[in-house]
Amino acid sequence: MDVENLSKDLERVSTETMADIVELRLREFFKKKSFKPGDALPKEMELVAALGVSRNVVREALSRLRMLGMIETRKKRGMILARPDVLGTFERVLDPLIIDDHILQDLFELRLVLEMGLADLLFLRKTDKNIAELEKIALDETHDGEKRFRVKNEIAFHGKLYEITGNNTLKRFQVMLMPVFGYVTTLEKDKEYQTGKVNHLDLVNILKNGTKEDFKAGMYAHLKPHFDSLTKK
Amino acid sequence: MDVENLSKDLERVSTETMADIVELRLREFFKKKSFKPGDALPKEMELVAALGVSRNVVREALSRLRMLGMIETRKKRGMILARPDVLGTFERVLDPLIIDDHILQDLFELRLVLEMGLADLLFLRKTDKNIAELEKIALDETHDGEKRFRVKNEIAFHGKLYEITGNNTLKRFQVMLMPVFGYVTTLEKDKEYQTGKVNHLDLVNILKNGTKEDFKAGMYAHLKPHFDSLTKK
DNA sequence: CATTATTAATATGTACTACATAATAACTTT
DNA sequence: AAAGTTATTATGTAGTACATATTAATAATG
Numbered sequence: 464m465d466v467e468n469l470s471k472d473l474e475r476v477s478t479e480t481m482a483d484i485v486e487l488r489l490r491e492f493f494k495k496k497s498f499k500p501g502d503a504l505p506k507e508m509e510l511v512a513a514l515g516v517s518r519n520v521v522r523e524a525l526s527r528l529r530m531l532g533m534i535e536t537r538k539k540r541g542m543i544l545a546r547p548d549v550l551g552t553f554e555r556v557l558d559p560l561i562i563d564d565h566i567l568q569d570l571f572e573l574r575l576v577l578e579m580g581l582a583d584l585l586f587l588r589k590t591d592k593n594i595a596e597l598e599k600i601a602l603d604e605t606h607d608g609e610k611r612f613r614v615k616n617e618i619a620f621h622g623k624l625y626e627i628t629g630n631n632t633l634k635r636f637q638v639m640l641m642p643v644f645g646y647v648t649t650l651e652k653d654k655e656y657q658t659g660k661v662n663h664l665d666l667v668n669i670l671k672n673g674t675k676e677d678f679k680a681g682m683y684a685h686l687k688p689h690f691d692s693l694t695k696k
Numbered sequence: 697m698d699v700e701n702l703s704k705d706l707e708r709v710s711t712e713t714m715a716d717i718v719e720l721r722l723r724e725f726f727k728k729k730s731f732k733p734g735d736a737l738p739k740e741m742e743l744v745a746a747l748g749v750s751r752n753v754v755r756e757a758l759s760r761l762r763m764l765g766m767i768e769t770r771k772k773r774g775m776i777l778a779r780p781d782v783l784g785t786f787e788r789v790l791d792p793l794i795i796d797d798h799i800l801q802d803l804f805e806l807r808l809v810l811e812m813g814l815a816d817l818l819f820l821r822k823t824d825k826n827i828a829e830l831e832k833i834a835l836d837e838t839h840d841g842e843k844r845f846r847v848k849n850e851i852a853f854h855g856k857l858y859e860i861t862g863n864n865t866l867k868r869f870q871v872m873l874m875p876v877f878g879y880v881t882t883l884e885k886d887k888e889y890q891t892g893k894v895n896h897l898d899l900v901n902i903l904k905n906g907t908k909e910d911f912k913a914g915m916y917a918h919l920k921p922h923f924d925s926l927t928k929k
Numbered sequence: 930c931a932t933t934a935t936t937a938a939t940a941t942g943t944a945c946t947a948c949a950t951a952a953t954a955a956c957t958t959t
Numbered sequence: 960a961a962a963g964t965t966a967t968t969a970t971g972t973a974g975t976a977c978a979t980a981t982t983a984a985t986a987a988t989g
Contacts, residue, residue: 480942482759494791506969517944519752522970523759526715530760531789536970537952546796547789549803556764556780558727563779569865570782572817576866580813583916583923584805632802633809679912683816690816713971739940750973755941770981774940 481516486524488514493533493544504534504542530555550632554639562643570643575686577633578621582678584628585670593627594670601663618644620663661685714749718757721747726766726777737767737775763788783865787872795876803876808919810870811854815911817861818903826860827903834896851877853896894918 489510498504505513510521525542528534532548556562562570600620618641625637661684669681683690722743731737738746743754758775761767765781789795795803833853851874858870894917902914916923 482942500796508969519755519943519945522752523756526756527760527763530763531785533789542970547791549786549789549795549799552764552789553782553786556766556782556785558780562782563733566782566865569863572861572863573866573869576810576813576817576861578813579816580809580811583812584809587923628805628809630802630805632799633806636806676909676913680909690820715971741940752972752974769941 481520482523482527485510485514485516485520486527489524489528490533498544500544500546502544504544506542550635550639557639557643567643570640571689574637574640574644575689577636578624578686579679579682581624581628582675582682584630584633585624585678586675588629589627589670594667597623597627597670598664598667601667660687714753715756715760718743718747718749718753719760722757722761723766731777733777733779735777737777739774783868783872790872790876800876803873804922807870807873807877808922810866811857811919812912812915814857814861815908815915817863817866818857818911819908821862822860822903826856827900830856830860830903831897831900834900893920 493504507518507521507525510525511518514521525534525536529536531552532545534542535545536542597620600616600623603616603619622634622637622641625634628634661681663685666678666681666685669677673681726737740751740754740758743758744751747754758767758769762769764785765778767775768778769775830853833849833856836849836852855867855870855874858867861867894914896918899911899914899918902910906914
């Protein structure tokens with residue numbers, strides 16, 4: 464018999480556990496009933512009865528959903544559907560020590576892409592106040608002290624850029640990805656840390672007086688050393 | 697007494713459950729022991745003995761970690777530390793129906809930022825073959841059939857762009873965010889669906905013969921209707 | 930002796946019971 | 960009617976028991 468096609472004829476035996484299934488069912492249930500954040504959810508025992516599984520299983524599934532921020536359980540009062548913290552769950556697994564090197568590299572590229580694309584939002588939402596604050600950070604770095612300070616300042620500057628976009632999700636994204644960036648920069652520490660031809664103060668000035676296109680070009684020049692370190696894959 | 701400062705003097709009573717604590721302990725443990733993906737982890741009963749909690753609690757904590765993709769449990773064989781799927785966990789909560797409108801808007805902006813920033817990677821990794829495939833997609837849309845097809849094609853084109861970057865994480869990111877984009881575009885359906893002054897075919901041609909700067913300008917023109925729909929907040 | 934069958938040991942998955950404890954509801958007391 | 964007391968409810972934790980899949984160990988067979 465043709466072994467190759469065996470998997471076509473033989474349906475794969477489900478390896479899912481009860482908890483997996485219950486988790487899925489609950490997700491569907493929440494969606495179907497179109498619960499809104501804050502709504503009270505059925506009690507454990509009701510779910511047990513409805514689903515026909517042990518309380519253990521239900522609790523395990525609920526625990527996972529809670530982990531994802533989809534539900535909240537106020538002790539002894541019942542559960543409510545929560546507003547899932549999209550980035551929060553992301554954050555929980557984002558440990559540079561555990562993440563695969565390839566993905567680390569990908570995330571680093573993601574950062575570069577993000578920062579290159581910031582310009583439009585930046586020019587849409589910049590204010591004099593914002594720019595002044597950004598300038599203060601840029602000026603601070605002239606101390607040119609120890610390396611650790613420089614890195615910290617680098618993060619502060621770019622962080623401020625995200626902040627100016629007024630997009631909180633974007634800002635949090637940057638904060639989360641920070642350790643990743645830090646890790647990658649330590650990886651490329653062999654070549655002396657360099658900031659490209661355009662420094663932070665230059666960028667501030669462009670933001671003040673220049674155009675979007677100027678800023679994009681400037682940001683590229685600023686990040687160029689990083690881009691250069693990218694392989695063509 | 698000063699009620700305002702009460703919370704300073706009175707330490708907040710911990711509301712953490714045993715499972716929360718065990719989860720944390722396990723994370724620390726994995727890190728401390730510097731387990732690598734694939735390494736076998738202690739058995740449940742060993743953890744129960746070491747931690748001094750019931751097996752229920754341990755299982756609940758393990759279940760969460762498994763949900764985050766940090767561990768895998770091959771049935772009856774034991775657990776191993778897995779390579780966490782960074783984006784996978786993200787995906788699980790990314791349901792446009794549940795997500796807060798503000799975050800939805802933020803994510804949509806994130807998309808625009810991403811696509812504006814793609815240019816540099818694109819020009820770094822484009823090949824004739826890639827461009828040909830992209831062109832094929834762009835040509836396909838001239839049918840100008842029903843709206844659903846147009847949307848599908850829109851997604852195909854932009855998806856291909858991500859693909860060309862050679863950054864798989866980026867690509868997956870786009871795939872995940874797709875339903876979000878779709879949701880947002882249906883929100884702004886009142887004004888007739890318009891693609892800006894630069895269409896897909898134009899972009900392909902710029903990618904062929906133009907410069908990075910041309911492409912950035914072109915992409916901005918292409919996405920302009922979306923940008924225009926953004927408020928200043 | 931090598932190969933196959935059988936059995937035992939192991940470890941996770943599921944079910945069930947029991948009780949602790951916090952929050953709330955119901956009830957009593959004055 | 961306000962305050963205090965008790966009962967109820969629902970989640971959190973512990974523990975036992977057993978099912979089942981996988982591997983290891985052992986016995987049986989040619």
